[in-house]
Amino acid sequence: MHPPRAIGLDVGTSGVRGVLLDPDGGRRATASRALAPAGIRHDGPLHEQEPEHWWDALQGVLAELTDGLEGEPAAIAVDGTSGTLLCTDEQGHPLHPALMYDDRRAAPAVPRLARLAPPEAAVHSASSSAAKLLWLRGEHGLDGVRRVLHPADWLAGRLRGRYDRMDENNALKLGYDVVRRRWPEWLLRELGTHAGLLPEVVPAGTPLGPVDPDLAANLGLSPASQVVAGTTDSIAGFLAAGVADTATGVTSLGSTLALKQLSPRPLFAPQLGVYSHRLGDRWLAGGASHSGGAVLQQFFDNADLERLGAALDPEHDSGLDYLPLPGPGERFPVNDPDLPPRMEPRPTDDARFLQGLFEGIARIERDGYARLRELGAPELQRVVTLGGGARSPAWSRIRARILGVEVSTAAVDEAAVGTARLARGTALAALQEPNPA
Missing domain, CATH: 3.30.420.40 (ATPase, nucleotide binding domain)
Structure with missing residues (x-):
């Protein structure tokens, strides 16, 4: 059985880039959109972006790519910057601007994480999404928050109309234990009654479900198109290299x-x-x-x-x-x-x-x-x-x-290509082959 047509969407610091691959892996189309400057604030340790501007750019990229789909279903995956964090309500609406990966305001949370988390956890810097979560809790509280997500998670959720899953590559800097494949006890204890805001974590490349039917119609996508769990931008670049x-x-x-x-x-x-x-x-x-x-x-x-x-x-x-x-x-x-x-x-x-x-x-x-x-x-x-x-x-x-x-x-070193290969299932399949080394 041939892999499906696949769309990879790379959400970077300054814009969204996308690629459409045919079932044989050939590149059918590419598209890009810059983020609106009004949605970006970068001043000293502060670096915020408006998530809705990601969504606007992503829709523009998808609209251009779907011109080449001719009604055929596609698998779609999104990659984004690791460590960037946003909180949403139950419907997935962002409750604040996203704290970008290099926002340094969470530095005061790092000493607490040093006491809570084991040394091998990927949370011991202000760039981690775990540090940003604890900082947000201290500054603004978590009342009304129902999900904490990264760009790739939120945008995949927006495509599906559900915000209940996160890929394990992005989850690493939120404290996820990738060896035992679970949220660690230290993080669950620290969040207490707010532990439920952590989504289910699944491996990158996991099929998540169909695109929301109304959204598919608006974007010109087949309702049979599937959303696939994405990854971080740097891992997407690695996958593109093959x-x-x-x-x-x-x-x-x-x-x-x-x-x-x-x-x-x-x-x-x-x-x-x-x-x-x-x-x-x-x-x-x-x-x-x-x-x-x-x-x-x-x-x-x-x-x-x-x-x-x-x-x-x-x-x-x-x-x-x-x-x-x-x-x-x-x-x-x-x-x-x-x-x-x-x-x-x-x-x-x-x-x-x-x-x-x-x-x-x-x-x-x-x-x-x-x-x-x-x-x-x-x-x-x-x-x-x-x-x-x-x-x-x-x-x-x-x-x-x-x-x-x-x-x-x-x-090839375009992250969007690596993410498209992840969506069509060939990127990880190549890694299961006997090791030539």
């Missing part, structure tokens, strides 16, 4: 440096920001450094990076011993909140300076994979790269030299 073996690392080179690797067992090192998500019967471990493209942007614009990249000597070391961090502090592969950046002395040759920065980030990447190996990940044999940094051939050659393994660029 990596299915434990010997391949996936590096995201965006504004920060993030590493992911499939593992036969879960890896947890919360002091380093290393956690593991379930993907089918496998585990996806990962960690993120503060280093990355944001450091490069402190010195060079995109035109400079392209021009200077052609002047580098990737096969020979620059001799510069840099630690490129955007400011003091690092968490992975070392945990030192006071670790200072090291980007001096700066040579007069800008190309050599850029090469030194590239090499410094590559050494952090190398040490990050070594740290995952120390924690129990399989030995690394190759790396696939996502993000803007993958477009630099010189940087890829430098990374291959320093990592000592083959480095390639992902053929």
Whole structure:
């Protein structure tokens, strides 16, 4: 039986992107909508967005994609930012703006979580949705709240007209125990009479039910279309890359440096920001450094990076011993909140300076994979790269030299594609195949 047509919807910080895949997995259509600026407030530690603006953008994307469906049913899944939280009433109406993943106002709740939660729980920072929930309880109370949700959960609920389920990838930062697959006792005790606001948690890729009939008619969807439990945006990017073996690392080179690797067992090192998500019967471990493209942007614009990249000597070391961090502090592969950046002395040759920065980030990447190996990940044999940094051939050659393994660029790295593959059932099916490593 062929997988269905599938729609993947990626809800990012600035907009919604979508892709429609045919039953054979080919891309039929893509669409995107920017979020209305009026729905975004970012000031110091505060970062809020109006959930209704996500919904408006998502409807626009769906309307464009359904032009290619020709009345055929589709499976639909949504990914969203991990750690972003909103509270709703019984009908799913948001009771406040969503607290975005990088909203830092929940920092006062972190010491309490340190007393409540075990060290391996993914809640010990202000970016966790658990910290945001406790902060909201203290600031505004939870009277009238009937559900706490993440963007992917809320939007999938909006498509179904039911808000009773959450995927376990997004649930991790709300305190969900992914090893035992249950809400932990410490969280249930802490919430007390409000424990019922936690939805049922299901694995990513689980069919949730049909699209609401009235909504299907309004959006031009077949009433037989099904909503499937989604995932986080970073895991969707991993699924888009199509990596299915434990010997391949996936590096995201965006504004920060993030590493992911499939593992036969879960890896947890919360002091380093290393956690593991379930993907089918496998585990996806990962960690993120503060280093990355944001450091490069402190010195060079995109035109400079392209021009200077052609002047580098990737096969020979620059001799510069840099630690490129955007400011003091690092968490992975070392945990030192006071670790200072090291980007001096700066040579007069800008190309050599850029090469030194590239090499410094590559050494952090190398040490990050070594740290995952120390924690129990399989030995690394190759790396696939996502993000803007993958477009630099010189940087890829430098990374291959320093990592000592083959480095390639992902053929596909759009999160919406990974989410569409999750919806059609092929992303997780690939992970159940015998491990080629």
